[in-house]
């Protein structure tokens with residue numbers, strides 16, 4: 001049975017993007033459904049009756065409904081494992097742990113960057129104000145950690161591509177695509193990641209027709 | 210080599226508690242080290258040079274340092290798997306996905322509950338103000354989802370105990386131990402979980418001697 005993936009109707013959720021990329025990379029057939037967050041559709045009972053956390057993304061597989069992007073992508077990885085399918089997480093146990101570290105961190109920290117550089121600035125080029133002191137402090141923390149993770153001339157964080165690359169590139173692009181100061185090594189890394197066909201397929205959703 | 214686990218010096222971090230419970234349940238030898246968050250020790254280079262995200266908990270295994278509680282507990286689960294060691298996550302693939310869903314959700318949503326019912330109210334009985342409208346709305350969302358997850362008369366969310374039980378019980382106790390209104394079914398569930406020896410060992414850290 002093909003999957004359904006619920007995403008926000010503006011295609012701005014980085015977590016929906018991560019799940020979309022996961023399904024696309026695995027080569028699984030899926031239908032995209034949208035939830036109009038501005039209209040509050042995620043709080044309507046038609047959605048909440050199925051989606052426990054009333055957030056996007058949600059993965060539908062028959063009667064099984066799963067929210068939270070990392071729960072979805074771990075589930076897809078376990079259900080459609082390498083080598084038959086592309087790996088979403090590193091094979092090495094410690095690298096896999098570090099990839100999960102990056103994903104968990106980007107979802108629970110750096111709130112000022114996420115608020116002051118919301119993804120409409122990434123996907124639509126929406127104008128933004130200069131970073132506040134709190135925003136700059138969070139940007140500095142992001143850049144400091146990313147500079148340790150990203151190795152000059154290496155396209156991916158780990159031995160092979162993983163979803164941590166997708167999530168980190170998105171977070172860096174909040175700054176880069178706004179013209180905020182970011183070291184060249186990190187710009188090169190994010191630019192390279194952004195060319196990935198599965199991400200380009202997500203971006204194309206913004207330009208129908 | 211025994212593990213080291215860095216936690217906050219007041220033992221109030223629910224994420225540090227989750228990692229502490231994981232190591233304790235697995236029966237692994239480990240030493241607890243503390244970071245004084247009020248004094249800003251987590252930002253000192255002695256800590257940040259090792260701990261990528263400058264947060265607690267951090268797990269140290271020789272030269273390998275890992276932050277973010279779910280990355281730590283997934284790593285422990287993979288390194289010390291069932292049946293030789295107790296399982297931290299459900300065996301069934303979909304139940305395991307749902308446990309991860311709960312963990313990811315509790316770390317990234319319900320901010321007003323986390324802010325207005327900080328864990329000092331859980332661990333030290335610190336007095337708190339009535340919930341604001343935003344706090345009550347988040348509490349209602351928590352109760353609504355938890356009521357779907359918790360089954361009357363069943364001690365755990367899934368077929369066997371998992372870390373999702375630890376995290377959900379902690380979140381519910383933010384309300385219960387403050388005297389906020391919570392359905393009896395959820396009170397019974399959280400009270401049962403709280404008796405678990407590994408959680409009691411964490412609580413005893415607050416009362417040395």
Ligand SMILES: [Ca+2]
Nearest residue numbers: 009036038039
């Ligand atoms: Ca809309």
Ligand SMILES: [Ca+2]
Nearest residue numbers: 128178179180
């Ligand atoms: Ca700008």
Ligand SMILES: [Ca+2]
Nearest residue numbers: 218245247248
């Ligand atoms: Ca202190």
Ligand SMILES: [Ca+2]
Nearest residue numbers: 337387388389
């Ligand atoms: Ca109270």
